Amino acid sequence: MRVSFIKYIKLKSSMTYDLLLKNVKAFTTSGPFEGDIAIKDGKISKIGGDIQEQADKTIDLSGKYLVPGLIDGHTHMEFPFMGEVTADDFYYGSRAAIAGGVTTIVDFVTPAKGQDLLSAYEKWSNNADPKVVSDYGLHMIIREVNTKILEQIPEVINKGVVSFKLFMAYKNELMLPDGELYKLIKRISDFGGVTGIHAENGEIINELIQEFLSEGKIDPIYHYYSRPDIMEIEATNRIASIASMIGKDVKMYIVHTSTGEAVDIISSYRRQGFKFFNETAPHYLTLNTDFLKRPDGYRYVMSPPLRSDEQRTKLWIRLASGDIFTIGSDHCVYSDAQKKRYKEEVPPFNEIPNGVPGTENILPILFYYGVKKGIISMERFVEVTSYNPARLFGLYPRKGTIMPGSDADFAVIDPNRKVRISADVLHSNINYTIYDGMEVEGWNVMTIRRGEVVYEEGQVIGKKGSGKYIPGKTPILL
Template sequence: MKKLITNGTIVTATDQYEADLLIENGIITAIGYQLNTPVDEVIDAKGAYIFPGGIDPHTHLDMPFGGTVTSDDFETGTIAAAYGGTTTIIDFCLTNKGEPLQTAIQTWHDKSKQKAVIDYGFHLMISEVNERVLQEIPQVIEDGITSFKVFMAYKNVFQADDETLFRTLVTAKEHGALVMVHAENGDVIDYLVKEALKNEQTDPIYHALTRPPEVEGEATSRAAHLTGLANSQLYVVHVSCAEAVEKIAAARQKGYQVWGETCPQYLVLDQSYLEKPNFEGAKYVWSPPLREKWNQDVLWNALKNGQLQTLGSDQCSFNFKGQKDLGREDFTKIPNGGPIIEDRFSLFFSEGVKKGRISLNQFVDIVSTRIAKLFGLFPQKGTIAVGSDADLVIFDPEKERIISADTHHMNVDYSAFEGMKITGEPISVLSRGEFVIRDKQFVGQPGAGQFLKRKRFRNTVTEVEGSVNMKN
């Protein structure tokens, strides 16, 4: 089926222009002015931007954590993502020590099969490195999972030691994968948490006070130095504070291949939300925690000047009633995470582009293009070009709305951004040329999303921006 999108303004990471788009069999086959070709459908995008579909590199769907499971699975989570302008996600596949990596991967395939409404890929958690794991990694990469996650936090749960991190970096360098880290010093956090509980400090605010920015900065610095030593490549997830930004900037200045991601919650919310009365602060418990408000300007500036490069959601939704309230008497039992996936795209446009903090091209780069390049999806995803997948967002840049749990599509009983007024909204969203959202209504199909086999990092690194001096 041929579709023609007319009268819209196409925006990529580098360009902005008016043109028509021809879509055939899910692929963009022509871009031009007043294309004259027989089609099955004409879509009028007058007054709208046409963006490449958003790519969310950081989601946790149907994930067990803290004695419960995230409230959004691959169906509800990807539907919400599509409403928000995201057409591709990369979810985190958790592993257990002693378990074959392929067993964990199959578990995540089973979770997503016949559920996802948009395309998706997996990152793979590495919790240990031994001969069995080292033998499995080449096949994992060959199967299209080309990024590995190492936790430096959550002692006695997910946390790996420095040897595991370093050996993962060395292995990733050898086989062409990108290593990701959750950078917080889990050993220090464990000590601070025990001290707080000993002093009967149990309210949600102590989640933030026992995970101070210093532990994030220290872990980020350590991971970056190990990356330099291994001559490898590193992606630091959910950067929340000035201390971590400074360490990433310093590493990049040395020529290390280090990139950083932040999330919308750190750009618009702050530590005071954890002090809300009646246990409402539990809604804002995630890790790293929200920081003092002044860090927001640091993060925005880092995105603008390229010290941070991408925006993930860290989608990890738990209901306030029945899940978050498991920690009513003990903040350590509050499941960590928040519902973000639906608001990532529009919130960043409203707070970034509309308020003059970033340019329109930077917006596209940060929410889509750079992610596609780093994670082996470009140019199939992340841009609008002949030959690319027709993952497109028809976006009204002037539409105003109020974010609310009453109107969102995530399977969770609260919104992290309740009552926030934003400007800009996806009107229609196409995944590989087929409408998932049409005129703000869901018309997609669970199971239509395809698993993406991603390219090796070493095959795409030259496509990533050139501000880092790549080593041989």
């Protein structure tokens, strides 16, 4: 059993603070600082060089890195899709998040066909509230357009759901035609909301799928061949053109961007003054299409698909340059049985539920392959994992920073801890990980959520249902 590095000091005299973090080496977007952090009532109360006031509990963080609690702006808990519901409910999914230093997830409300937005919001909140260990916010998926949907957009925003997701793919399920995309982006923008876009050309993808199936080409690798790079690039260019017609007040981000060219399109608009942004995911930075050719390639089916090593390199370059705005996991977990449709044989690629685990792996993947390898700085790490998501989803300055008055949300990293990633060291409700066997250096060893230690050295100690809904406010974007 590993001995905890934490030194707890109980004081008997009158207390000033609830928690005092000593010998902190913290990182923010403006650089590192060393000193102490005092916490009261779940908030950062004081930051100083050597705080002497008493506290109920003191934790010595010598030798560790402290960063703002990560914000995973892209999770799908209890997500109904392709005839299945994801294996991670809000309890298991938020446990995995907490273990990975993610103190806030932003999940996607997914209305059923014909369901209005407000009733879907209530259902998602009721599902999440009794289960979450992390704090959480919500996005709203819109899959159809009618008068009631349009009327409810400002009502949903008033409930703190300030970001929406629209799909250009998954024909006959979630995909919207261009005219409806235009109408929704305009309506969301009128009330100050943010529009997220799944950018792939669903019409052509559907044709390619049918072509491959008719030729008997059904292996998982054909998931990639049916969704080539150009499908994302074309859709990104098209939606950027549509949104730019509405005006520069539109706030839009392209989720799970997998190609450098799509990033470049959005960056070019941003340089012209548009508030357009990109998100990418850890798997696009570390895995490639070869994983789809393995016997367990079905585990690696997600959309957009894994790309070439050339595209991986392009994404790292753009992450380092600042062109990629956020990192989100797209945590959408299906068990082996679900992925294989409860059969011995792997089903045709178009029948495999799309999605992979990831929220617990953002920190070690980005820290090791990004920071340790010298590609990005710690400041950039903080920017894309907490500061920018907080600004984009209206959570800043309550979340995403280290300053007095903000929530005391932290991930504590042992920068030298070496770990071989496997399902055994993770906390999701499945028996595999897409990062199996990867050896990383740098690991989250403690998570503090609103001043409470909720994870320490492999153990999630935060209680089920102790997380809170954090309503989004006006996004803060330059």
